[in-house]
Amino acid sequence: MSLYLESPRTKKRNAAERRFQSYGLAAIAAALFFLVVLLGQIIGNGSGAFIQTRLTVPVTLDAAAIEKAEGSMMKTSGYRKLIVASLSAEMQAKGIEAELDSKAAKALLSSGAPNTLRQHVLANPADIGSTVTLKLAGSSRLDGYMKGRVTRESISDDKAITPAHLDLADELIGVGLLSKGFNWGFVTGNDASDLRPEQSGMGQSVLGSLAMMLVVLAVCLPISVAASIYLEEFAPKNKLTQFIEVNISNLAAVPSIVFGILALAAFIQFGGGTIGIEAFRASAPLVGGLALSLMTLPTIIIATRAALKAVPQSMRDAALGVGASKMQAVFHHVLPLAMPGIMTGTIIGLAAALGETAPLLLIGMVAFVQTDISGATSFFTDPNVGMPAQIYIWATRADGAWYERAWGGIILLLIFLACMNIVAILLRRKFERRW
Amino acid sequence: MSLMKLTVSVAALAVATSAQARDNVQVAGSSTVLPYASIVAEAFGENTDFPTPVVESGGSSAGLKRFCEGLGENTVDIANSSRKIRDKEVKACAEAGVTDIIEVRFGYDGIVFASQKTGPDYTAFEPADIFNGLGAKVMVDGKLVDNTYTKWSDFNAALPAEEIAGYIPGTKHGTREVFEIKVLEVGCKATGAYDAYLAENGGDKKAASKSCYGVRSDGRSVDIDGDYTETLARIASNAAGVGVFGLSFYENNTDKLKVATVSGVEPTTDTIATGEYPVSRPLYFYVKKAHIGVIPGLKEYAQFFIAEEIAGAEGPLAEYGLVADPELEKTQALVADEATLGSNM
Numbered sequence: 001m002s003l004y005l006e007s008p009r010t011k012k013r014n015a016a017e018r019r020f021q022s023y024g025l026a027a028i029a030a031a032l033f034f035l036v037v038l039l040g041q042i043i044g045n046g047s048g049a050f051i052q053t054r055l056t057v058p059v060t061l062d063a064a065a066i067e068k069a070e071g072s073m074m075k076t077s078g079y080r081k082l083i084v085a086s087l088s089a090e091m092q093a094k095g096i097e098a099e100l101d102s103k104a105a106k107a108l109l110s111s112g113a114p115n116t117l118r119q120h121v122l123a124n125p126a127d128i129g130s131t132v133t134l135k136l137a138g139s140s141r142l143d144g145y146m147k148g149r150v151t152r153e154s155i156s157d158d159k160a161i162t163p164a165h166l167d168l169a170d171e172l173i174g175v176g177l178l179s180k181g182f183n184w185g186f187v188t189g190n191d192a193s194d195l196r197p198e199q200s201g202m203g204q205s206v207l208g209s210l211a212m213m214l215v216v217l218a219v220c221l222p223i224s225v226a227a228s229i230y231l232e233e234f235a236p237k238n239k240l241t242q243f244i245e246v247n248i249s250n251l252a253a254v255p256s257i258v259f260g261i262l263a264l265a266a267f268i269q270f271g272g273g274t275i276g277i278e279a280f281r282a283s284a285p286l287v288g289g290l291a292l293s294l295m296t297l298p299t300i301i302i303a304t305r306a307a308l309k310a311v312p313q314s315m316r317d318a319a320l321g322v323g324a325s326k327m328q329a330v331f332h333h334v335l336p337l338a339m340p341g342i343m344t345g346t347i348i349g350l351a352a353a354l355g356e357t358a359p360l361l362l363i364g365m366v367a368f369v370q371t372d373i374s375g376a377t378s379f380f381t382d383p384n385v386g387m388p389a390q391i392y393i394w395a396t397r398a399d400g401a402w403y404e405r406a407w408g409g410i411i412l413l414l415i416f417l418a419c420m421n422i423v424a425i426l427l428r429r430k431f432e433r434r435w
Numbered sequence: 436m437s438l439m440k441l442t443v444s445v446a447a448l449a450v451a452t453s454a455q456a457r458d459n460v461q462v463a464g465s466s467t468v469l470p471y472a473s474i475v476a477e478a479f480g481e482n483t484d485f486p487t488p489v490v491e492s493g494g495s496s497a498g499l500k501r502f503c504e505g506l507g508e509n510t511v512d513i514a515n516s517s518r519k520i521r522d523k524e525v526k527a528c529a530e531a532g533v534t535d536i537i538e539v540r541f542g543y544d545g546i547v548f549a550s551q552k553t554g555p556d557y558t559a560f561e562p563a564d565i566f567n568g569l570g571a572k573v574m575v576d577g578k579l580v581d582n583t584y585t586k587w588s589d590f591n592a593a594l595p596a597e598e599i600a601g602y603i604p605g606t607k608h609g610t611r612e613v614f615e616i617k618v619l620e621v622g623c624k625a626t627g628a629y630d631a632y633l634a635e636n637g638g639d640k641k642a643a644s645k646s647c648y649g650v651r652s653d654g655r656s657v658d659i660d661g662d663y664t665e666t667l668a669r670i671a672s673n674a675a676g677v678g679v680f681g682l683s684f685y686e687n688n689t690d691k692l693k694v695a696t697v698s699g700v701e702p703t704t705d706t707i708a709t710g711e712y713p714v715s716r717p718l719y720f721y722v723k724k725a726h727i728g729v730i731p732g733l734k735e736y737a738q739f740f741i742a743e744e745i746a747g748a749e750g751p752l753a754e755y756g757l758v759a760d761p762e763l764e765k766t767q768a769l770v771a772d773e774a775t776l777g778s779n780m
Contacts, residue, residue, distance in 0.1 A: 157689035193477040194470035368473040370487035396662040398687035
């Protein structure tokens with residue numbers, strides 16, 4: 001037997017190792033493949049939501065017409081007439097012969113455009129009497145046509161838009177009245193009704209999710225840190241503490257919908273109704289956050305206890321040895337060392353809470369909500385939805401444009417999650433200590 | 436521990452914000468009515484100084500159940516429903532203190548059968564065919580037997596020889612009730628199964644109707660408990676499948692769906708308004724009278740909803756697929772007077 005030749009046994013062992021390594025590589029490759037497919041799907045389907053088709057319309061703000069519109073019940077219909085008249089005149093000036101009848105105007109313009117104009121007039125009353133050039137959203141069908149989602153074939157049975165309208169759209173592109181641009185409204189805006197996918201945005205639900213995450217953080221972190229420190233460092237090991245420990249683990253495994261029912265009964269019906277706390281009402285992020293806190297609490301307690309356990313016993317012994325009290329040992333030495341672990345556990349708990357819709361279903365946070373958030377208090381109590389709920393609502397709507405919006409919402413949700421994780425990593429870097 | 440201080444202060448801020456009483460209208464109920472209600476809510480927020488109402492869905496029955504939980508700010512003000520409120524529900528409402536209910540019918544919605552755009556044509560449906568295809572028991576040679584049909588052409592040669600697969604709304608949807616009464620029961624009577632059931636039950640008409648509502652459980656009739664988008668997804672994966680949709684949903688998805696005629700009539704807002712198309716149902720919302728004056732904007736919202744400019748034939752609801760109610764003026768007067776359920780019966 002030469003040292004330079006592998007014995008059959010060594011060969012076999014080396015082959016087994018190579019096989020194992022290739023299995024591992026294959027597993028990683030498969031995971032990467034799925035990740036790429038998933039991200040490709042999300043970006044491919046959702047990126048369209050960030051682009052919006054707009055019509056450039058110089059609107060002549062006739063004072064008499066505006067006064068008449070403001071006096072009627074449907075104020076926006078008066079503004080609609082202003083837009084249609086102005087667009088019609090502009091088309092003639094640019095040499096487009098096709099006429100803009102009310103059907104064509106409906107097919108091309110968003111039904112939210114009149115309100116855009118009205119808001120502009122209300123904000124700039126000095127403009128009345130002059131001509132302002134506004135970029136008004138095109139309808140969802142027109143938007144789909146510009147993005148290739150809607151074709152002349154696909155609208156053969158459509159009652160809202162005809163191929164003639166699309167011909168008109170082509171002419172409008174030719175004279176520069178119709179263009180695509182980045183859709184800030186999708187990032188900052190709020191939900192819109194089923195007729196106006198082009199007007200909808202995730203902004204409101206981002207704030208809703210943010211409010212809920214702040215509530216979860218404010219409720220869970222102090223409670224879970226206090227509970228964990230007591231259980232881990234001070235509590236005697238007896239039947240009672242064992243019982244509590246087992247039940248914390250059990251709670252972590254309870255389906256999230258259960259916490260929704262609990263929140264409805266405890267916060268809205270008992271807290272808001274029987275006791276009469278006015279901030280506890282349906283659809284408020286405060287209540288949503290509390291419901292999610294119930295769900296997240298056990299997870300964070302378990303993570304915090306694991307972090308405390310990971311601090312070497314010698315740290316405590318050394319502190320106690322130089323005369324520190326037990327509390328000093330914990331707060332001066334153990335807790336700072338456990339902090340990175342606690343942070344990680346908390347962020348993981350928050351991320352799980354961010355993605356939940358089930359507990360929100362019963363407390364009115366999966367709903368059509370349009371709120372203008374103003375001020376710190378209304379931020380927590382005004383009706384709102386969370387990001388996953390908004391995505392779910394859009395995914396169930398009829399028009400195909402909502403499908404694109406739902407995917408776009410997923411992109412924003414992922415960005416939100418990535419931001420949370422980056423914060424977690426930065427905090428961990430800052431607090432991390434080695435021994 | 437600056438972070439602790441921060442979180443504690445955020446908690447204190449959140450709890451200390453005792454806001455004023457609820458100032459937005461809270462609506463729950465039918466997922467069929469939801470798009471209409473959200474369109475109205477949006478326009479209401481735009482055109483008035485009141486905040487936009489919050490509209491939840493979840494089905495007619497679930498909405499009415501929450502509506503009947505009691506009075507007060509922590510309960511909903513309005514329940515949307517795609518069917519009339521049941522006596523049982525009125526009783527449950529009364530027991531919880533919700534006695535004065537204003538019933539508002541704001542229009543009609545067509546129920547259509549649709550299949551994949553590129554799939555087979557279903558142009559010869561009669562209610563009897565749907566019953567034969569999906570009913571639990573059917574008449575064969577004058578006898579009531581378990582449904583064993585596998586293809587539509589088995590009982591109607593005018594229909595394509597395709598595997599039977601029906602996707603119908605689940606029992607929590609108001610649409611199901613309309614489907615049972617306007618399609619299954621009509622088909623049940625047309626095929627003679629009703630008479631057979633009647634004989635079986637000793638002349639008990641209620642029991643016979645109930646038996647007619649039974650659908651086959653061998654997987655060819657599928658209850659969809661989710662929204663129409665779920666039905667659409669099922670249709671997309673089964674070329675021969677036939678699904679039940681609302682007219683408005685179909686009209687927004689004409690690029691993916693092909694509508695089936697019933698009794699030779701194609702469903703449109705016109706054929707439904709004239710009653711020519713047989714399967715339609717009224718849409719309602721129910722208002723708690725006791726909340727009017729307490730919740731700001733509640734009566735205004737109800738009146739705004741049924742105004743000619745909104746629910747009329749030229750309004751945005753009709754644009755979305757609602758069949759306008761020819762008696763809208765009567766309803767407007769009813770809401771203006773705050774006439775409750777008992778008073779106008």
